[in-house]
Amino acid sequence: NAGVTQTPKFQVLKTGQSMTLQCAQDMNHNSMYWYRQDPGMGLRLIYYSASEGTTDKGEVPNGYNVSRLNKREFSLRLESAAPSQTSVYFCASTREGTSDTGELFFGEGSRLTVL
Amino acid sequence: GNSVTQMEGPVTLSEEAFLTINCTYTATGYPSLFWYVQYPGEGLQLLLKATKADDKGSNKGFEATYRKETTSFHLEKGSVQVSDSAVYFCALSKTGANNLFFGTGTRLTVIP
Numbered sequence: 011n012a013g014v015t016q017t018p019k020f021q022v023l024k025t026g027q028s029m030t031l032q033c034a035q036d037m038n039h040n041s042m043y044w045y046r047q048d049p050g051m052g053l054r055l056i057y058y059s060a061s062e063g064t065t066d067k068g069e070v071p072n073g074y075n076v077s078r079l080n081k082r083e084f085s086l087r088l089e090s091a092a093p094s095q096t097s098v099y100f101c102a103s104t105r106e107g108t109s110d111t112g113e114l115f116f117g118e119g120s121r122l123t124v125l
Numbered sequence: 126g127n128s129v130t131q132m133e134g135p136v137t138l139s140e141e142a143f144l145t146i147n148c149t150y151t152a153t154g155y156p157s158l159f160w161y162v163q164y165p166g167e168g169l170q171l172l173l174k175a176t177k178a179d180d181k182g183s184n185k186g187f188e189a190t191y192r193k194e195t196t197s198f199h200l201e202k203g204s205v206q207v208s209d210s211a212v213y214f215c216a217l218s219k220t221g222a223n224n225l226f227f228g229t230g231t232r233l234t235v236i237p
Contacts, residue, residue, distance in 0.1 A: 014168070041223065052129075052214060052229040053169075060223055068224065100168055114161075114225060116168030 016117035023091045023124045031086040033101030041104050042084035046097040091124045127152045129215050131228035146200040146231045148215035156217040158198040163212040205235045
């Protein structure tokens with residue numbers, strides 16, 4: 011039972027390079043999320059997708075783009091990476107949004123370092 | 126706005142000690158409250174929740190009571206184990222909002 015799968019788990023980039031973080035869930039969830047986790051700041055929402063075909067900005071969207079490719083997949087793209095984007099990124103999903111049960115299912119995280 | 130404040134860590138306890146991790150919140154209306162746990166190298170997972178005032182959430186020996194009068198949701202466990210070593214996050218969700226607001230996390234280390 012895979013749950014939420016993120017790739018890659020680790021990545022090192024140089025400033026200005028681009029990359030895409032991939033996320034897929036096999037729980038038939040409608041809502042998917044991208045968070046970043048930084049020391050002393052907890053988790054902050056970057057973007058979310060309430061349902062297939064929709065995306066919305068979260069608390070810290072600048073420098074990122076997302077694509078909800080289909081119901082299963084939600085990717086996060088850094089077009090021109092900056093050192094401030096060094097972080098651990100988590101993808102999460104839930105059946106119908108957090109106001110329903112509040113239970114988010116998280117992937118294992120992707121650790122990104124931008125030099 | 127909506128926010129969650131957790132006690133600063135890290136917290137180090139001996140096995141079988143009593144644990145309290147404080148959490149207070151700011152929100153309009155009646156949010157739902159959650160505790161998530163993150164074990165080393167893993168993503169977060171829901172530990173317990175409470176959806177209305179005076180509710181008590183419990184799981185794996187952990188408990189937290191939704192106190193509206195003090196806007197608090199403190200996490201407690203009577204006897205911690207080494208396997209409880211993890212980072213604990215308090216969070217809230219507002220009805221109609223499609224997001225969880227997380228606290229900064231509290232790292233717990235339990236030593237034998």
